[in-house]
Amino acid sequence: MGTVTDTPTPSVEAVRAALATVQDPEINRPITDLGMVKDVRVQGGVVDVEVYLTIAGCPLRDKITRDVTGAVSAVPGVAEVRVALDVMSDKQRAELRKSLRGEAEEPRIPFAEPGSLTRVYCVASGKGGVGKSSVTVNLAVAMAARGLSVGVVDADIYGHSVPRMLGATGKPTRVEKMIMPPQAHGVKVISIGMFTPGNTPVVWRGPMLHRALQQFLADVFWGDLDILLLDLPPGTGDVAISVAQLIPNAEILVVTTPQPAAAEVAERAGAISLQTRQRLAGVIENMSWLELPDGTRTEIFGSGGGAAVAESLTRTVGAEVPLLGQVPLDARLREAGDNGIPLVISAPDTPAAVVLRDIATRLSTRARGLAGRMLSVTPAGR
Template identity: 45%
Template structure:
């Protein structure tokens, strides 16, 4: 090994420190995924002097020396679905080396069981269980609640999460509606989370990191959990899933004021409640009760969202479900809680919201994944911006 090759290997390693594993959010060097880097001169024959003055590496003076670079990459799991993404980033890092012509050869294997176990242990020790309760956490946590089912709470959660992601926020979502999970379908997810030696990697869809009981085998069966077991499911979603440090975490709660709402308040005291209702009194009266849970647990109610506020037909807004429900909830919660609980959005009733959502793409997004600039896309963008203020 020459001084030149040692310099190249060190420079490439430094460049690889900027290649980030998409799931773990850490550089491949920090994770120990780069097992070896070997640079060998590609100019194997000695220069004879007949072709002109040569450099020490055997190349002509007016050209860069050439090297073959072999990089041994150890992925965390065999058959990692992000293998191609990682190798493409590594190729890009090697190509950025300015002082020589480098030909990369990437050899991909997987970590040994012991090495993976040590990595997972280090990650868990660093995180120390629930990562969203540590001091200085930057994540804004919004728990989306409703008093009754059928008001579009999950649809609001899915489209709001997709909006945050499209706006550039690192976004995560937990389907905390254990009995009536629906986020996997709304995001078109049909795969299970990767199990990294006991630590789960959330499934990413439309830019949102997701976890749901609906992603696991047998999830189509009725779930009859109560009390401690229900609370444990939330603790597992928080502590046993590698979330990184997202900017936004949304929780799709079960309707009403049951065990899961109380568990969220206990596990995530910094969460902010967003109450979803529809205009009619039968929904808004029940929605108030879901907000009043804040009188019993340390959780602030951030605001109210009125869904299905109107249906636009030939330029006219038809109030199919009446009107005023969101404002009634806002005023009653403001009076009961002693602080302002604003009506943050009134969302129209759009058949496309259901049709597109059931096809596996949040309706606020175009087929290419960009945020729509009309109608529902504009409404959700305004809601997301208000929440982040």
């Protein structure tokens, strides 16, 4: 006679261990740690799992259901998984907020806290049309591809375009006093365009802009970010000043084209660091040249603008401001933005993508200095 092998009956402990591998897609923490597992029942090979959603109509309910089903199905002895969804009570959401944010009732900006390890870059330009948003999106995705935790704030309130260029079609989710940002290509993103219907223009004055930016930084649950990029509006107006007040340790990245006229304006955008006391991380020259099929280059917008800005700002601030890279003009860069799949992942071997990835690597691996940081030291007595 042959040997009959009994199928093991899965234990509740084994199922809960499997559920501990499932992360909430917005908070990026195990659902078991977040109190989202309501109940687990095992009857033979059939497992019933009840899961709490943070809010009714959670946009990621289907993904949570799939992830739970997949994780529990992998437990030996499980023949069927049935997932039921419930919604957290107000008290449970309040407890979740406390577990994530602590006891403080007033929202705070974590990136401005002493000891914050998040590197914050403000991508600025003197004028519009230099490709600042394209550079921001591609840097963010390239950094995320390196395994870093990256967030983007579309701080260009009037000309917001980051969600489309990043392919972020989701909407933010509010949990208690927190806002969960949608993600695309591994990057968390928030934009005023996610809160306005259709293509409605934003007609706000300075105080409202400041408040919106403050909410993006304080009310949004970013988690532990390695890098935060802010796509600033062109020029040196209200938003640039607000950023300097809200995140004084942020560093400025200046984007320009080779055109002398654009470079002159870009110098003014960079020189604001003297007044805001922010560090200049470097200059990026975009649309540097067009490479023709025969291998020759055509400098459509002139040449030397990026180097001129870097040299001028170095003299102005009295510290080296490097030219981080020159990004060639490529129609695929524009097409990738329109399609919501940035060039660094849609065509990673193109010259423009290679330069952008190199810049992202330099910015994310640069050693942290102590300039501009508060040091916990006291003067020695005489």
